[in-house]
Amino acid sequence: MIFARRVLAIAWKDLVAEWRDRESITAMCFFAFLVLFLFNFALGGDQALIRGASSGLLWLAFAFTAVLGLARSIQGELANDCLDGLLLYPAEREAIFLGKLCSSFSVILLVELFSFPIFAVLYNMDIWSQFPKLLLITVPATLGFATAGTLLATMTVGLRAREAMLPFLLFPLTIPLLLSAVRGTEVVLRGEAFELAMPWLKLMAAFDVLFLVGSLLTFELLIEE
Amino acid sequence: MARSDGAEGLSGVTPAVEINGLVKWYGAHPALRGVDLCVSPGEILALFGPNGAGKSTLLRILAGLVRPTAGSVQVSGFEVGPHSDKVRRVIGVLAHGHQLYETLTGRENLLFAATMLGLDRPAKRAAEVLGKVGLEAAAGVLVRTFSSGMKRRLALAKLMLREPRVMLLDEPFTNLDLQATKLLEEFLMTSKAAGVTTLLATHDLTMGLAIADRMAVLQEGRVVFDAKRDEASRESLRALFSIHGELWGGE
Numbered sequence: 001m002i003f004a005r006r007v008l009a010i011a012w013k014d015l016v017a018e019w020r021d022r023e024s025i026t027a028m029c030f031f032a033f034l035v036l037f038l039f040n041f042a043l044g045g046d047q048a049l050i051r052g053a054s055s056g057l058l059w060l061a062f063a064f065t066a067v068l069g070l071a072r073s074i075q076g077e078l079a080n081d082c083l084d085g086l087l088l089y090p091a092e093r094e095a096i097f098l099g100k101l102c103s104s105f106s107v108i109l110l111v112e113l114f115s116f117p118i119f120a121v122l123y124n125m126d127i128w129s130q131f132p133k134l135l136l137i138t139v140p141a142t143l144g145f146a147t148a149g150t151l152l153a154t155m156t157v158g159l160r161a162r163e164a165m166l167p168f169l170l171f172p173l174t175i176p177l178l179l180s181a182v183r184g185t186e187v188v189l190r191g192e193a194f195e196l197a198m199p200w201l202k203l204m205a206a207f208d209v210l211f212l213v214g215s216l217l218t219f220e221l222l223i224e225e
Numbered sequence: 226m227a228r229s230d231g232a233e234g235l236s237g238v239t240p241a242v243e244i245n246g247l248v249k250w251y252g253a254h255p256a257l258r259g260v261d262l263c264v265s266p267g268e269i270l271a272l273f274g275p276n277g278a279g280k281s282t283l284l285r286i287l288a289g290l291v292r293p294t295a296g297s298v299q300v301s302g303f304e305v306g307p308h309s310d311k312v313r314r315v316i317g318v319l320a321h322g323h324q325l326y327e328t329l330t331g332r333e334n335l336l337f338a339a340t341m342l343g344l345d346r347p348a349k350r351a352a353e354v355l356g357k358v359g360l361e362a363a364a365g366v367l368v369r370t371f372s373s374g375m376k377r378r379l380a381l382a383k384l385m386l387r388e389p390r391v392m393l394l395d396e397p398f399t400n401l402d403l404q405a406t407k408l409l410e411e412f413l414m415t416s417k418a419a420g421v422t423t424l425l426a427t428h429d430l431t432m433g434l435a436i437a438d439r440m441a442v443l444q445e446g447r448v449v450f451d452a453k454r455d456e457a458s459r460e461s462l463r464a465l466f467s468i469h470g471e472l473w474g475g476e
Binding site: 005006009010012013016017021066079080081084085086087088089090093159192224 | 285288289290292311314316318320321322323324326327328329333337338339340342343367376430
């Protein structure tokens with residue numbers, strides 16, 4: 001019970017801070033819009049090309065914006081030595097990880113939900129009839145990306161070049177997840193049978209489980225000096 | 226110069242803090258070069274020394290935030306490192322950085338701390354300590370609007386939330402006004418009466434000597450002076466002031 005309260009307290013603290021500052025979320029939403037807009041502009045009016053590339057472009061925007069949020073989640077704790085303060089509580093390290101994961105996941109998912117209508121308008125896509133299926137792909141992909149990102153943001157927080165190192169490590173590591181998300185989204189956007197997305201969904205689920213368990217086992221080693 | 230390990234006459238009593246041969250290197254720079262200290266339960270040890278002497282590093286190692294290069298450290302009988310989780314349950318830290326979230330209010334900071342500490346009725350505990358440090362009126366205000374002194378008071382309130390057996394205080398008198406200094410002094414004395422051990426690193430020689438039972442001076446990562454206040458001879462105090470004067474530019 002205390003464990004769950006600690007997880008919720010960390011997530012609540014991060015989300016309240018984000019709501020009051022709106023620093024990350026504003027930058028992330030703006031960045032997502034910019035990426036989607038620029039790609040739309042670059043592809044011109046070729047509808048066939050747009051439809052072919054749309055799922056990849058959508059996940060490119062999601063991945064880039066997610067990195068902004070993930071970096072801030074742990075790096076924000078460096079101000080006023082708050083990270084030390086957090087580590088000094090007699091709290092399980094797993095609770096700290098899960099709390100951070102919950103807040104990062106929520107913020108990233110919120111930005112993705114903001115990006116969907118922009119994507120639908122700019123790329124002239126009817127996503128709303130397929131929206132529940134789209135969420136079935138988006139949620140596990142975002143969870144996996146947030147899990148790997150939270151772990152790597154922790155690993156790099158002590159480095160001077162932490163802001164450069166996070167995407168440098170995160171993108172190669174999440175290639176299987178991002179490819180699965182792109183393929184799964186492609187199936188949904190083309191209106192094909194959802195069974196075709198199942199192998200990608202299973203791959204994402206395996207990635208999520210692997211990284212969640214791995215993160216919980218290694219977080220204590222990574223967060224301490 | 227006197228040298229005391231503080232454990233004399235305490236056979237059978239577990240020292241609150243026991244440090245043996247502590248060495249810490251940051252890359253090629255030695256921060257601690259073999260520190261041995263033993264602090265008895267209920268004792269207040271003031272650590273003096275110039276910037277870069279290793280005071281903060283010593284406290285950070287005791288808190289389990291930094292791993293030592295060599296040597297061993299025990300807090301309340303638990304070895305820091307293998308049993309850092311147990312050490313965290315018995316220590317209270319007032320760090321140089323205030324460790325407060327500026328986007329939360331004073332009350333929210335304390336509620337968060339109380340929840341993380343696993344305290345029962347966190348709201349009641351938060352209200353109690355806010356009253357003790359005289360911040361009830363500012364409880365609902367965001368910490369980013371607080372003055373430095375108010376932030377120190379709130380950090381002190383956060384420390385008061387827990388009931389530690391060992392307190393590690395890094396420059397606790399910085400940015401405190403007279404009233405808050407008196408409050409901290411009272412808190413230290415009440416804690417001492419309850420058997421709480423305190424290690425405080427400070428540049429404030431007057432406050433340190435007024436509060437501490439024992440004083441130690443760190444210089445270039447070594448303990449160069451260590452004496453109990455009551456047992457310190459006029460000569461040893463003169464030596465302390467002479468080291469102090471030399472190290473702090475004769476202030």
